Amino acid sequence: MARDYIQENLVHTGRTIIREKGVEFLTARKLSEASGYSVGTIYNQFGNMDNFILIQNYLTLDSLYHRFLKIKTDSAYERLNMYAAAFAEFVLENRNFWFMVFNFHLNQSERTFSITYLRRISTMVMLIEKSFKELYPTLKPEKRHVSVQILWICLFGVSSLLTTSSLETYSKVEQTKICKFLLNTYLTGIKVLEKI
Amino acid sequence: MARDYIQENLVHTGRTIIREKGVEFLTARKLSEASGYSVGTIYNQFGNMDNFILIQNYLTLDSLYHRFLKIKTDSAYERLNMYAAAFAEFVLENRNFWFMVFNFHLNQSERTFSITYLRRISTMVMLIEKSFKELYPTLKPEKRHVSVQILWICLFGVSSLLTTSSLETYSKVEQTKICKFLLNTYLTGIKVLEKI
DNA sequence: ACAAAAAATGAACGGTGTTCAATTTTTTTC
DNA sequence: GAAAAAAATTGAACACCGTTCATTTTTTGT
Numbered sequence: 001m002a003r004d005y006i007q008e009n010l011v012h013t014g015r016t017i018i019r020e021k022g023v024e025f026l027t028a029r030k031l032s033e034a035s036g037y038s039v040g041t042i043y044n045q046f047g048n049m050d051n052f053i054l055i056q057n058y059l060t061l062d063s064l065y066h067r068f069l070k071i072k073t074d075s076a077y078e079r080l081n082m083y084a085a086a087f088a089e090f091v092l093e094n095r096n097f098w099f100m101v102f103n104f105h106l107n108q109s110e111r112t113f114s115i116t117y118l119r120r121i122s123t124m125v126m127l128i129e130k131s132f133k134e135l136y137p138t139l140k141p142e143k144r145h146v147s148v149q150i151l152w153i154c155l156f157g158v159s160s161l162l163t164t165s166s167l168e169t170y171s172k173v174e175q176t177k178i179c180k181f182l183l184n185t186y187l188t189g190i191k192v193l194e195k196i
Numbered sequence: 197m198a199r200d201y202i203q204e205n206l207v208h209t210g211r212t213i214i215r216e217k218g219v220e221f222l223t224a225r226k227l228s229e230a231s232g233y234s235v236g237t238i239y240n241q242f243g244n245m246d247n248f249i250l251i252q253n254y255l256t257l258d259s260l261y262h263r264f265l266k267i268k269t270d271s272a273y274e275r276l277n278m279y280a281a282a283f284a285e286f287v288l289e290n291r292n293f294w295f296m297v298f299n300f301h302l303n304q305s306e307r308t309f310s311i312t313y314l315r316r317i318s319t320m321v322m323l324i325e326k327s328f329k330e331l332y333p334t335l336k337p338e339k340r341h342v343s344v345q346i347l348w349i350c351l352f353g354v355s356s357l358l359t360t361s362s363l364e365t366y367s368k369v370e371q372t373k374i375c376k377f378l379l380n381t382y383l384t385g386i387k388v389l390e391k392i
Numbered sequence: 393a394c395a396a397a398a399a400a401t402g403a404a405c406g407g408t409g410t411t412c413a414a415t416t417t418t419t420t421t422c
Numbered sequence: 423g424a425a426a427a428a429a430a431t432t433g434a435a436c437a438c439c440g441t442t443c444a445t446t447t448t449t450t451g452t
Contacts, residue, residue: 393452394451394452395450395451396450396451396452397451398449398450399447399449400445400446400448401443401444401445401447402444403444404441404444405441405443406439406441407439407440408437408438408440409436409437409438409439410435410438411434411435411436411437412432412433412434412436413432413434415430415432416429416430417428417429418427418428418429419428419429420426420427420428421424421425421426421427422423422424422425422426
């Protein structure tokens, strides 16, 4: 069978496994059984399972990115709120996928694809930065950059907790409100600090 | 040998492994080899490896808590800043341990100990809430509680990223500054929102 | 000193990622 | 179209993982 078709097929099968059963079920043997291809073929196509997961994570990030792209509002403030809402919504809708994104560490993976992966993240950060530029025109570019980075890190960090049950266990704050509250408090803080 | 002594010994050996080599080296067999006790003994003492990790994580949280307790400043604002600094410092100093805390999910572990574990977390959150009460006396208790929870979740989420190399890879913001900046922006935001 | 109870042991089970000699399929060459 | 060469596919085998449990060793009670 054609190489591309196999990859597509495996990736698709993998995605079904993740969606329906969770990451812990995404093993070489189970993927092999579910797809009909042998274990060796998976390794021929992707080198190792980490790479396979990296590709899956890229797809997840890409999906989130395209949700962001759909958001087109004139008000920068509203747009940022919609980003945050879309983000939280996406994470909750795609728990299993986001859990994977978060629990995967780039260290050992192939450099080549890692770059593509990181670029996808920074593109999203740039979307936020664009809105920041509109919202805080007098904020120094340097400071704005740092503000955006940190906001993103916070949202990213919070999102990781949304995918696990740890939040439900100890905090009674409604999950969807966390990102919204964080964003608004943060933006208000920046507005004040902008003037200093 | 006495039961208690074995537990102590195993926990201590485990801690050395984590500190020097990382969580991925904390396996039943390696712990057995390093401690001199058999694999079976580990299971007699702790039931399963998850429980062992839970105990290790409790020790980590306890260590952080005692760092918090040392902080005694009159100014609530300064105190919160010191909490944040101590937190970031602790996480960076104990990367391997904190990574474990974060990457462990309570779901399947023994209920009994989980409660002790969660109580340790909520005690820390209460420390922050106490400072919030001083800093924002007019803020409604309900709102204050939510603010504190969310701040904690943010710091917690950010801390998880501090333990991995992912932050270094894509963001150039200095790690120690992230918590400080987040806290100050957040506190400023709350101050404004307090009046509304 | 001996029997009974408790604790410690490590081989064995089913799972994981990964490798690679052997096989099958596809492509090239004549 | 058949034979040879190249490429792709396979799955048994390796070293690891958490976990169990029949067996052995140690401790305890009398």
